[in-house]
Amino acid sequence: METSTISFSSSSPPSPPPPQPAPADLDAVSLGRLSKNLELLLDPTFLNCADAEIVLATGGGDPGDGAAAVGVHRCILAARSRFFLDHFSSAAATATATATAGGGGEKPRLELDGLVPGGCHIGRDALVAVLGYLYTGRLRPPPTEAAVCLDEGVDGCNHDACRPAIDFVVESTYAASGFQISELVSLFQRRLSDFVNKALAEDILPILLVASTCQLPDLLNQCIQRVANSNLDNRYLEKRLPDDIYVKVKEARVPDESHSSILDPEHEKRVRNIHKALDSDDVDLVGMLLKESPVTLDDAFAVHYAAAYCEPKVLAELLKLDSANVNLKNSSGYTPLHMACMRREPDIIVSLIEKGASVLERTQDGRDALTICKRLTREKDRNEKSEKCKERSKAYLCIGILQQEIKRRSIILEDQMSADESIATPLIYDNFHMRLLNLENRVAFARIFFPSEAKLVMRIAQADSTEEFAGLTSANFSKLKEVDLNETPTMQNKRLRERLDALTKTVELGRRYFPHCSDVLDKFLNEESTDLFFLESGTAEDQQTKRMRFSELREDVRKAFTKDKAAGAAISSSTSASSSPRYERKVTHSYRKGKLSR
Structure with a gap:
């Protein structure tokens, strides 16, 4: 008996089963998910x-x-x-x-x-x-905001060897070496070796230090040779490096004119004495040493030294000697302002600018003061999303100051010059005490709305070393100052005059670096009642109205500060290509001509 077989067919062939991942692929997926x-x-x-x-x-x-x-x-x-x-x-x-x-x-x-x-x-x-x-x-890629500098744009930094990128790998090397992760140490060592061939000479010093601390001899020798062949000043290296490393760098240097500091031993001794006096914060001793020897502040590069290593008050006192060229370049091609920007100390930057330091001077590789600051500052330090009235980083403060100074030097208009000469409406009062009271009130508002900037300009103007005039800015009217019975009227007038002069200079500095913010405060102080400062006085409705107006003013100042930052950034980018010595002389000539025409 035959058996029939029945088969079923379809018009299209059956689809193949989905491919099963290989065991190795499964492991990779699992490990990635883990x-x-x-x-x-x-x-x-x-x-x-x-x-x-x-x-x-x-x-x-x-x-x-x-x-x-x-x-x-x-x-x-x-x-x-x-x-x-x-x-x-x-x-x-x-x-x-x-x-x-x-x-x-x-x-x-x-x-x-x-x-x-x-x-x-x-x-x-x-x-x-x-x-x-x-x-x-x-190992994840480094976060962009922590390893990228602020020097952006067509001619800006390509971020392959800027300081934030170097610092991130240096810090990671310290951690990997300390935690004894050998494979990471090898990887970071290769990256640092690439940086040594690309980076600026001063940016190699952190790599040299990590190579010494983590015992990476090949990287250490590479750094020593690169630094030894650079034009970095011996005093700069001596201050920045441990003694044993500095000795190795000095031994590796070719003894020529660019690397020899001073040939005369007696001259060298006098220069070191000046530096030691600065280390001791003794500017009076510096003055005595200058009188007793033919060495000048410029011979000793004393302003460079103070800008790099001393307290801001020491530099301010040194500049009062009025015998130094604040735009003098050392053997590395740096001015004192360049050194201050490498340090990122806003007090010192403002002091130098006030003494005539040029923000347009460039280093031998073409960087100006603003570029130096930007290439040392991380994107993370931009702090644009910080809370209102919160202090920003010193690095970003320095950038703002330099941008405003570039703007001031580049665009000199008649209305700006007249604004610099007039402090504002509070100073038109004939009464001395009323003028002082209004200045105290104005500075108090500035300290509320942008505390970092107000604190900075008050230090530069030395307003923080004068005694506050008891008035509307007092924290509590009931806390009146005790009367000093030993203070004569002459002494009192001198004290109040010093306070008035310091506050006047504070307002002038604020107007120079933050013109839009100053305009907002001018308008407010002209139109509003000064009792707005006491938010808790009056009826409940009055207090609510005052708080609303206070919030509006805070927002106006925030917008004005944004305008100041935007204007400074726009001017700094537009003037970077035209900041040649010829252009700088043209700006200076225009400024002098404008002053003479007045």
């Missing part, structure tokens, strides 16, 4: 399940980030790192047992400064990057 999950543990916004903290050294954290520690998980670090396993199983375990016995229940805190060599140099971003590698097995 890495992403573990990376969440380092996110401060994630669940606070860390059982220990690594505390950043003083100054290691970023200003304003509100966090001086990074939460970590001991079990993960101990499993991934022999360094942390040994640490947690010894000293940290003892500390944890002690805390538990005491009933405190606090998380163990590891001080980064004492945990690893060079820990004081490690910032939060670099620490999180290295810890992220221990958690996930992957």
